[in-house]
Amino acid sequence: MLWAGRMRLGTFGILLMLVRASAACEFGPFPYSVTGIVCRMTKPAALLLNQETAQVIQAAFRNAKFPNITGERSMRLLGKVAYGLTNIQVNDLSIEQSEVELKENDAIHIAIKNVTAFFKGTLNYGYAGAWFLQLFHSVDFEIESSIDLQINIKLTCQKDQVAADASDCYLTFHKLTLHLQGDKEPGWLKQLFTDFISFTLKLVLKREVCNEINFLAQVLANFVHDLAANFVRDEDISVDISLASAPLIKANYLESYHKGLIRYKNYSDVFSDSVFSPSLLTESRMLYFWLSEHILNSLATAAFLDKRLALTIRGEKLQALFEMEDTETQRKVVQMIFQGTSYNDSVAKVWSLAHPQISLQPEGTVVKSLVAVEISIFPPGEESLMVLYMEKEITVTIQAAYTEKKLILHPLDSRIEFKVFKCTADPSGNDPSIRNFLQTMISVVGIPEVISRIEPALTSLMNSKGLNLFEIRNPEIITRKGYIIVQLDFSFPNHLLLDFLEKML
Numbered sequence: 144m145l146w147a148g149r150m151r152l153g154t155f156g157i158l159l160m161l162v163r164a165s166a167a168c169e170f171g172p173f174p175y176s177v178t179g180i181v182c183r184m185t186k187p188a189a190l191l192l193n194q195e196t197a198q199v200i201q202a203a204f205r206n207a208k209f210p211n212i213t214g215e216r217s218m219r220l221l222g223k224v225a226y227g228l229t230n231i232q233v234n235d236l237s238i239e240q241s242e243v244e245l246k247e248n249d250a251i252h253i254a255i256k257n258v259t260a261f262f263k264g265t266l267n268y269g270y271a272g273a274w275f276l277q278l279f280h281s282v283d284f285e286i287e288s289s290i291d292l293q294i295n296i297k298l299t300c301q302k303d304q305v306a307a308d309a310s311d312c313y314l315t316f317h318k319l320t321l322h323l324q325g326d327k328e329p330g331w332l333k334q335l336f337t338d339f340i341s342f343t344l345k346l347v348l349k350r351e352v353c354n355e356i357n358f359l360a361q362v363l364a365n366f367v368h369d370l371a372a373n374f375v376r377d378e379d380i381s382v383d384i385s386l387a388s389a390p391l392i393k394a395n396y397l398e399s400y401h402k403g404l405i406r407y408k409n410y411s412d413v414f415s416d417s418v419f420s421p422s423l424l425t426e427s428r429m430l431y432f433w434l435s436e437h438i439l440n441s442l443a444t445a446a447f448l449d450k451r452l453a454l455t456i457r458g459e460k461l462q463a464l465f466e467m468e469d470t471e472t473q474r475k476v477v478q479m480i481f482q483g484t485s486y487n488d489s490v491a492k493v494w495s496l497a498h499p500q501i502s503l504q505p506e507g508t509v510v511k512s513l514v515a516v517e518i519s520i521f522p523p524g525e526e527s528l529m530v531l532y533m534e535k536e537i538t539v540t541i542q543a544a545y546t547e548k549k550l551i552l553h554p555l556d557s558r559i560e561f562k563v564f565k566c567t568a569d570p571s572g573n574d575p576s577i578r579n580f581l582q583t584m585i586s587v588v589g590i591p592e593v594i595s596r597i598e599p600a601l602t603s604l605m606n607s608k609g610l611n612l613f614e615i616r617n618p619e620i621i622t623r624k625g626y627i628i629v630q631l632d633f634s635f636p637n638h639l640l641l642d643f644l645e646k647m648l
Contacts, residue, residue, distance in 0.1 A: 168300035174388040178417045179403020181424070181433035185396040186245060188429035192635055193243040193253070209233075209262075214343055226268040226340065234261040234285065246295070247394050250311070255292040257317075262286040266323065282324050286344070289318040294356060303385035304368050305399075307360040312353035316345055374608040380445045381406045382438070395426050403434070405441035410448060412441050418625050425630075428619075432629040436503045439627075447498035452512075454493040454593060462486040467588045476580045479568035480531055484520040492517045493593070496534060503622045507542040507555060513562070533581070534563035539590055545618045548611045550602045552594045557586050 171177075209231035217223050239257035246252050266284045295311040319341045368384070375382035388400040398421060404412040414437050424431045446452055456464065465477050465486075481489055499512035518531040539557040543550065559582050569577050605611075614634035621628045 168303060168386060168389075170386070170388045175400065175417050175419045176415050177402055178387045178400045178419045179414055179435045179438050180382075180384065180401040181398065181419055181431070182401070183396050183398045183424050183431040183433075185426050185429055185431075186394075188633070189243050189245065189251075189397070191429070191633075193241055195635060209264075212340075212344065212347060214340070224268060226266060228284070228340070229265050229267060231262055231264040234263045236260045245392060245394055245397065248392055250295040250297045250392075251397075253292075253294045253296065255294075258288075258290045258292065260288050260290070262288070284324075285322045287318060287320045287322065288316065290348075291315040291317070292352075292356075296360060298390060300386060300389075305364050305386070307357075307364045309357040309360040310353070312356055314349045314352060319345060370609075374610075377604060379407055379449060380442070382442075383412075391421060398424075403438045405438070405445050407445040407448060410445060414441075423623075423626070424628065428630040429632045430630070434627045434629070436501065436625045436627075439501045439503070439508070440498075443501055444498040447495055452495040452499070454596060456491040456493070456592075457489065458487055460592070461489060461491055464491070464584060464588050464592060467584060472576060472580065476577050479577065480518065480566065481520055482522075482530065482568070484522050488521045488523070490519055490521075492519075503625055503627055504540075505623060507540040507622055508627070509538065509540050511536070511538045528567070530567045532563070532565045533561060535585070536560045536562060537585070537590070541594070542622075543620045545615065545620065548602075548606070548615075550598055550605065552598050554590050554594055557590055559585055 211231070212228040213226070215223055215225040237259045238255060239259075241256070242254045244252040244254075263283070263285050265281060267281045269280065291314070293313040293315075294309055297308045297311065299306045299308050321340055371384055372381070375384060383404040383406055384401045386400065387402045390400070391398040400419075402414070404414060406412070414435070416437075417435055419433060419435070424433060465480075466473065493514060493516050496513045496515050499510050502509040502511070513534065513536050515534050516531070517529060519527050519529045521527045537557065537559055540555040542553045542555060544553070545551070561578065561582075564572055564578060566572070566577055568574075572578075616632040616634075618629065618631040621630070
């Protein structure tokens with residue numbers, strides 16, 4: 144028999160979403176020591192993703208390029224009979240049931256029951272009779288099939304990322320019936336081809352369908368890896384999500400471990416002191432992400448090196464900062480600093496002098512940063528003049544939340560310590576009114592203003608990676624000493640995977 148080409152059968156690689164790794168890679172004696180990111184997907188999430196299996200199969204069948212099937216057989220009295228099934232297409236497809244089971248420390252078991260598929264095409268056949276009589280015919284056909292599929296997906300590691308092995312695959316046929324031209328052909332002809340074409344078709348389908356499942360499982364694994372890698376990359380800053388340890392497969396969840404090292408130009412990130420343990424996560428939510436404090440510190444360093452921690456304020460924004468309260472003291476200080484120059488002719492620059500230090504604590508994320516502030520005025524007809532320069536160490540505790548597809552950052556208590564203070568209105572630095580006013584302004588308005596700029600920027604960045612496509616329910620961001628946990632329930636945007644399959648098949 145000859146099966147020309149390959150059939151792109153899309154199916155069950157969807158359950159590889161968020162899973163990484165296997166024992167094929169060398170991870171060293173301490174499995175969690177270099178773990179910066181952990182993902183745990185519980186059984187309810189696996190069941191939810193499995194609901195999309197029917198749509199994935201249907202999309203794959205619709206786009207499949209089915210090859211021709213050819214064969215021949217010697218028949219008594221009829222001589223040698225040759226046949227070919229061409230122009231094979233799927234006319235209809237339905238799936239009754241799909242189930243998934245996590246086999247502890249083994250594999251993801253998927254059972255697809257009662258897959259009913261109708262194929263249509265053209266049957267070409269010919270035979271040479273005993274008296275050298277040659278006859279050739281062409282009839283339309285329809286094949287009605289009912290199949291159960293059993294797949295065990297095991298995980299192996301190639302080049303520090305997941306490779307899916309779905310070669311443990313079985314097909315069971317409940318029905319495989321050949322209909323010729325709506326049963327208009329004589330019964331003997333239908334019986335002749337049904338007997339040996341059906342047998343051949345079963346063998347070919349078992350081999351090729353399982354090969355395609357294995358092929359597409361790896362394609363989808365690569366797709367998920369690339370999708371995740373793109374999500375944690377922005378311009379020159381990226382996160383290394385290569386495997387840090389073999390995955391843990393339990394009856395109720397899958398867990399994968401990633402290095403989480405920051406990559407930025409010549410910046411070298413090293414991490415070998417992770418505090419992760421599987422006991423830190425529960426099984427009550429669908430999806431969990433565990434992130435080490437080290438990752439946030441390294442991201443802050445990369446952002447600093449990339450000169451992203453700078454802000455320019457002018458016009459109405461600058462006015463709102465300095466006119467937070469309408470008091471005589473406030474008006475006096477503003478007059479002294481700006482020397483009567485309007486806000487439209489003034490500019491304030493804020494930037495970090497060193498990379499911020501981030502500490503994760505139960506009360507929130509503690510950010511400590513050495514910040515410089517410079518205010519310059521541009522009097523009409525005169526050269527610009529720097530009227531205020533100060534360096535201050537700011538420590539602020541922030542609580543984070545994600546609601547209505549937006550990141551919310553809420554600053555709590557803050558502490559400000561002046562390191563350098565220069566003001567043309569107070570050369571000696573002995574006037575406490577200016578410094579006291581600036582300290583209050585920074586605490587009450589300045590820090591919230593900076594955070595209000597960060598919130599939409601980070602939300603926009605996450606949405607550009609497709610986060611807003613997911614329906615995330617009841618997300619929680621929990622900080623503990625040295626790490627942070629994000630836990631949530633979700634609905635999967637099935638078009639994301641279907642669009643990918645449409646391009647691949």
